[in-house]
Each structure stands twice: as structure tokens, then as C-alpha cells.
Amino acid sequence: MDYTTKELIAAFIARDLHDGENIVVGANLPVPRAGVLLAHLHHGPNMTIGLSATQTSLLKEPVLQPFKYNRDFRAARWAESYMLHHETFDSPKLISDVFFVGGIQIDRFGNSNLIGVGRDYRRLRFRGPGAIGTTTMTVYTKRYYLYLNSHDPRVLVERCDFVTAFGWGAGGADARTRLGLPGGGPKYCITPLCVFDFEEEDKRMRLKSVHPGVTVEQVLARTGFKPVVPAKVGETEPPTAEEIAILRQRVDVEGVLRS
Amino acid sequence: MDYTTKELIAAFIARDLHDGENIVVGANLPVPRAGVLLAHLHHGPNMTIGLSATQTSLLKEPVLQPFKYNRDFRAARWAESYMLHHETFDSPKLISDVFFVGGIQIDRFGNSNLIGVGRDYRRLRFRGPGAIGTTTMTVYTKRYYLYLNSHDPRVLVERCDFVTAFGWGAGGADARTRLGLPGGGPKYCITPLCVFDFEEEDKRMRLKSVHPGVTVEQVLARTGFKPVVPAKVGETEPPTAEEIAILRQRVDVEGVLRS
């Protein structure tokens, strides 16, 4: 079975999403988007899909059209209900159960930074786009996934210059409960090379699996901190033929994940 | 011109309401309701009328149907917009500019009580219906009117056993600003015998006018505290023929105010 790394990651994400979950789909992260839609069509008939400020089910859609922008109103055609954006955070019943968070920096405890790079906030070397909704979403979602389009030691850093989404802070399984944060925190950090999870006790990032063809050494060379590396690191499990069929025939007909 | 005391009061209320104001109309207080609608039809074409969880303009309605209950859905037929009840207090733009507040007790500083009568909250002599929305509404509305269906010394008391809507507290023009309350506080207390306003400096209730045929002595005999009585107390101004015509032909065709 031939597949791309993006398809591998989409399948990995899909398998971690459960039927019945309420998950918002962004437009800007095509791979997580494909993962959510794959889960929905593969094993999540009771998932609620948040799409362009609406909630819906897409089970009956033979082919899901891709959209480039978050609020493209054409994606509202399937709406069962609308989400008023200022109410997004008004209740866990409105908030996505699961979320995907990027970062211009992500540190070894899963904290992420979207503000900027530099020592002095008033004179950033690189100004980032801003926290968007990640600070609040990551407080509430049952779990979230750190997701990176490139695996780079300048991004995966020992310590973020600024933190916009609190992951596991300075470490420790109680880092979040001590602050009274109801959400479950970051579960995985997913990159083009590998998947990290978090060590149970001190919540340091730990290499969970490398993607087929990638070595542990390659990961370490491209990572700006020293993750926990178990004695045996497995490979990320490849997509099945059924998953690839759903991806290519229904979720990603334009082949964004194959480019 | 023949008129009833209720019509007199409705006209008094109407004259104090301004064009452009946003005013919610309850069903339970037919006289204030008539006053608001009279103002709307007489000189308030740009008033926004809140009716059965909607906002509307009733200018084009030749005859306004009375409704017995607050949420009678038939009154929503003229809706231009709906008010979600939990959003009622979310912004001064949603909140009525003006409000009418009753009370099982009202004291000489315009504080009112809807909880109950007695010394011990856990053993009330008389349990009242509850504060409804009066505590919050009176914080925000530009001004409000205390309104009583009967003028009784057990209701108009020196001091309320409990306060559910803060009027002028223990007195003083700064009683409300000291607490940071943005609304303008009670302006008048309107009864079947008279209208009270509030003395400018210490905000004690002051006899503003007696209704035609009522004497100052009658008012004092039926009032449980000693209001400020100016040297000269005028009469509440009677309704005009035009006001009576609007009331009887459009606002109160069933004659609730004449019964």
C-alpha cells in the first residue's frame, strides 16, 4: 500500500478520535482536517463536525469538498446548527472535545507559543500571528494534539520564549489540576517525522513512534530538546486500504495530502 | 373629561417616557403597560417595545390586544427580533431603558422588597414571590418607577425587612454611585393616591403630586413613613382628550383601566 506521510498522519489522528465526539475542523490545517473527517466517515457516525461556524454530520456526503478558508460560507450548506463565535467558549457542550494546536515554538512539556520569538515582548525578533483561540480552547478541550508541518529544532525548543497555550507547564502530572484547568491537556505532538506522547509522571515529551523510514537519530537531530526515548521505539502504524480509500475517494479528492 | 385613576396614572407614566427609548412591557402590570403603549402611540414612534420576549414597533396596529400572561406567544406575532431570556441582562443595549418595580414593601428611600415579611428569613411571616429580575434590572436601567396597586402603610414602610432592589439605600444622592451601580435609580413611586419623587440631596421620598380628589392628609394617613411634604403639593395632571382617546380606542379597548 502506497501512502504519503500526510496520509499516515491523518490515519493516525483518525484512530485516536472516538465516535460521539464533538470536533471542530479548521481549514488551515488540512492534515488534521482530513484526520477528523476520516474518523467521522470510518468509525464516527455520531461525531458532531464543526465546520465554518456550523455543526453537522457529513455521513451522507459522498465527497467532501475542501475549503481553503476557515469561514468559507459554502461549507455552511450542510449546517444543522450555527455556532455564534462569541459563544464558542461558553460551555463544554459548545466547545470542541478535541483541538489541534500549532506553534512557532513548542517546548518539551508541550507548552506552545504563537506570540513571537525574542526576549523582549516589545521588540520581538519574530512576531507571530497571535494566540487565536488556543489559550482558552486548551483550557477546556478533553485533550488536544500539538501539530507541526515541519520538524525543526528552532520550533521544538527546550523552553518557549512565550507561552500562549499551557500544556504541562514545568512538568508533572498535576501541572494542570494545580491551576484548576478542567481540560485534559496535550496528548500527542505530531510532526512529519514522528509522534511524541508525554511521559506519565513528569510529562516530558517522549518519542512514541517514528514514521516508517525515519530513524530515532534523525528525530533527535531535528529536535531542539532531548525527549524521553524508550528502549524500543515502534513505527507509526500505516493506514489501511480502507482508510486510504476513504481519504482519497471522499475526504481528499483534490489530493492535498498527496502533494 | 371623565377618566379613572388608572387612566390618570397611565397618562402620567406616558408623559415621562421619551421617544427613542427601549422599554419592555410586562403583562402583570396593566397600568404601566398602558402607559408605555400610550407613550409609543402618542409621541414615541421610535420607541422599541419589548413584548413577550420580542422587540417591535406597534405604530401600525390600530388596536393593541391585551394579554394576561408575560409570555403569551400570541404577542410575538409582531416581532422584529427575539430576546433570548438569558441574554436579557447581557448589555445595556438589550436591557430596557426603563423598568417598573412593585414590592410587598417599599421604604422611604425607594428600596423594595419582594422576598417576604418577617425578621427571620428562615421563618418568614409572609413569603413573597421572589425578586424576579428586579435586582439586576434596577442596577442597569436608566431610571425606574416604583409602582403600587394599593397605597397601604404595611407596604410603604419606614424600612424594608429585606431589600431585593436597591433604590437609594440609606439615602444620599451618591448612594448608588458609591456602590458603582450604573443605572439612574428610582425616579418616582406611583400609587393609586399620589406620586412621590425623591428629594435631591438625601433622596428621601417626597410627595410630588396627589391625584385629583385626594388630600395630602389622606396620603400621609396611608403611608407608613413620613415623606417630605413641600409647602405646596400640586395635583397630578389629568389626561388630555387625545390621550384618553388613544387609551380607550387603541391601548385598552377591553377597559381594564376603567374597571
Next chain:
Amino acid sequence: MTLERRSRIVDEVEAATRVKDGMCLSIGGHIMSSHAMALVRRIIRQGTRNLTVVGAASAGLEVDLLIGAGCVRKVVAPYVGAEALAPIGPFYKAAAERGEIETWECDEGMYYTALRAAALRLPFLPTLAGLGTSLPEVNPDLKVFADPLTGRPLVAVPPLQPDVALIHAAYADPYGNVQFVGSGMGDRAHHRAATVTIVTVERVVPNEEIRRNPIATALWNVDMVVRAPYGSHPFQSPGFYLHDEAHLEEYLAAARAAVGGDRGLFDKYLERYIFGPANHAEYLQTVGFPRILSLHEV
């Protein structure tokens, strides 16, 4: 692909069993409108006890009935009554005066603030309402505190989280998308705060009908949908039928006699309308088609 969405439709008998002794139960609607009475009657019939009842922001006689039937330990409601028919619910008044129930005193603004705090998982939310009033004295859960930014006094309102929210609406599809005729009053606030939401509806409609006007979908992902035409009787249901004043007068006469010491009429009321009928359809049969159809829409 033959994946199927699961239907969330259950009947009122099964749905009511979700409400257990000692729970915090909220009931939507507003005074004379839109209470999930098919479930309220069932909860009485199944003998649930020691409920904390969060009535609507302004609650009607459904809360009074639950008190009269002995199901209630504590009431949270800024108002319990029937407007011109009864300025205050008879059982509520008597039970509060006699100390038989606990009351969590608040006004509508504070009430929604408490529900919002629960929905946001916050330990409190501040409000200006209540400053200078007796509410923080008679309700010790409300605390006056100094705003950390300016030092100004504010009232801290703690969260109020219903275990189960009962809501009555116009339409739902089998998947828990709910639409009202009209505003839905404060019912969204109940759904957001509650752990579980059960909605009775006048009509179950196909998903396609919901999709025709999705901006009208007020609640989604509710846990159970119960088909209950005339399910708000004797209260109104917007767009479907008006209040049954004669029935409410019958109830009020029975309730007033009961708080005066003679429970005969009220026991008969309970027997006739709640313990007798095996389910909601039997209840409607007891009320009778002539009465039900007399409750016109306009």
C-alpha cells in the same frame, strides 16, 4: 459505507428514570410557558425525592406541584407563581414559610450568572446585582468582594450545575438538534450548564427539516429526545397551544386547600392526573380531546 447515526429518541417513562433522588434538576420554560410536564409528572409518579429544583428564571406552578408532591428539598428560582392566577405558588409559599424547603435566593440576573459560571467551569462570576440588597445575607453562597483590578465592591456568584435539565421545545430531529417556535426563553443556559439534557418536543421532525432552517437550531447534542405532543400542558407551548386556565384553577384550588390542611382535593388531583395514567398519552386521554383541542393556537 453503511454507518448509521444513533437515534436519541426515548419515551418519557424511560427518560424520567435518569432523574434520581437527591439530584439537582432544572426545568426550562418561563412562568406559564414551555415546561416539560410529561417528565415532571413522571418524576412525581416514580417517587423521586430530595430534589434540588432549579426552576426557570421565572418559574411556574410546575415547581409548586413538585413541592406539593413531596419531591423537593431545595428550590432555586427568582420567582415561583402564576402571574394573575396566583401571585405565588401555594405550596412554595407554605413550604418556605414553614421551613420545609430550602430556598437559594437570587434574582434572574444572578441566576443566569450562576448557570454561566457552571457552564464555564468557573468557581464564580461577579455581578453588580445584589450590592446594597439583602441577597448576600439571605443567601450565604453569595459573597461581596473587592474587584482585584479596581477595588470596587462586587457580588461573587458561585456555579449552579444541574445534573439533569428538562426542556420542552417545538421540534427536534432524532439526533438531538432542537428548535423552538420563538426564543426558547433561557433554555440554552440550562443546556449549557447541565450534565445531561432531556428535551420533550411537540413534534419529532426529520433531519432534513432541521437543515432547512439551521439558524433556528437552539440546542444541539441534547442527550435524549422525547416525543410528547401537548407535553407542556397545562402550560402553553409557543405556536401549538395556549395555557389551560381551567386546569390551572383546578390545581390551585386543590393546592390552596392542601396548604390550609385539607389534602383531599390535591390527593385526588395527583391520583387523577399523575398516579392514575400509565404514561403521557393516558394523561392526555384523561384530560380529554375536547379540552386539549379547546386550547387554541391564536
Next chain:
Amino acid sequence: MTLERRSRIVDEVEAATRVKDGMCLSIGGHIMSSHAMALVRRIIRQGTRNLTVVGAASAGLEVDLLIGAGCVRKVVAPYVGAEALAPIGPFYKAAAERGEIETWECDEGMYYTALRAAALRLPFLPTLAGLGTSLPEVNPDLKVFADPLTGRPLVAVPPLQPDVALIHAAYADPYGNVQFVGSGMGDRAHHRAATVTIVTVERVVPNEEIRRNPIATALWNVDMVVRAPYGSHPFQSPGFYLHDEAHLEEYLAAARAAVGGDRGLFDKYLERYIFGPANHAEYLQTVGFPRILSLHEV
């Protein structure tokens, strides 16, 4: 009786004069959608300066354009960019890095919390968001404090009150009743918080049309209604037209060159689209019918 309701319709030229130097201005919509561009362009044309701009919860290049045109002193926005077209607005990035504008750092949840505090006239509202993050450090208006009921840490968010809110919607009647196609994003929060609300619409409709679907009325009593078909161009307007990517690319090329030191292209952009056209209709004429009509609806 011949009382008449006053029309709230004004043209974009007059409406924009309501925005004065130094004001706090909010702009509704969301990233690539629904910005009141007819007014934004007019504000640039009239030379307004030192604005505090409250962008949408996620703002688009309308904020970037205002910065590039020299109108802005301070930006409040959890995001300023154009998604795949530009992860961050070029002028925003450069001005923030160079300290030419002030930024009030927050995320979307805190942003709505601040607008809500303003609407409620509260000195602050608490949130769990921001605990453990850098936000209270980089934004000194945010304060970590101990909840007065439980002692738990929370973040206090102060109010954010726009002097004027600019909103773009689908329909309004002459009396200020506004309806969207779709959700209206977070625009209700802007209207509630702001002192004055100005709404541009694709179509002015009769009051009777508003009354046909009153549940869709999202804003009422807005202060001014401006008739501005294609008023969100080059951004999308739900139900009417999609984003003009070519125009946005033209803007981005000019903006990138300008922050790189060559303002020629950007000056031409301003002259062609903003200073040249006398009003919104002339702007559309400059863009041209062929381009405008190519921005299809589906």
C-alpha cells in the same frame, strides 16, 4: 395618528465621520469574511489617526491595511492574518516588531470576556484562560488573582469598550434591525459592548421582510445603517460573494514591498482604491463589474 419612524440610513461618507482621531474602533467579521470595508476605506481616506483597533476575534487584512495607512496606534486582536495567503499581516508583523504599534495581547476567549465585561459595565470578568501562560506578563492589564470563594487562581480581564463598532451584514431594515446570512460570527458581542454601532449591509429590506423571520434578527437598534452592496470586498460576504483572492494578493505584494522599504506599490494601491474613488460606488467601479461578478456565491 401619523407618527413616523425615523430612518437610520446614512451613506458611508457620512457614517465614517462618526469615527474620530484617537477612538477605539471595533471591526466585525472573521479573518477572510464580513468586514465593513466600505467604512474602513473611508476612514483611511478621511485621514483618521491614532485609532485603537479592536479587530475581529480573528482579524483579517483590514486591520493590516489600517496599520499600513498610518491610522493605528494600538491593536487588540488574537490573530491578524489571511490564513494560507499570509500567516500574519505584513504591516502588523513589521509594526509590532518595530514597536510602531502597541498590541494588547489576548486570545479569542479572553477577547470576548473583555467585550462582555464592557457590555455588563463590570470592572472585570474572570477566566481560567491564561493561567500558566505569558499573557498576564505581556499584557499587564490582565491580572492573576485569587477567587474570593475558593482561593483558586484566575485571570481578571478588564473591559474593552469600543467607541464605534463597524459591522457588515446581509440585511437591515431602515430602523436598525439587522440580519445575517449564517451566524454573524462574534458581531453581536461588538454591538453589545460598543457605544455606537454602524452596520453596512448588502441589501436594505423593508421592515415587513425582517418580520417574516424575526428569529434571524441578530442586532436591533443599531445606530446607523449603510447601504453597501459588495461592501465587504475584497473579503467574502456570506450568501453573496466569495473573497477576491487576486485583489488580496495584489494588496499583499504591495504591503510586503512596503515593509521591505519600498512603498511605491502600496502608495499606488491606496491611491487607486482608497484616495481616488470618491465613494463606495466609485471604488466598485474601479474594481470593475467583471471582477466583482466573478466572485460567485457557490
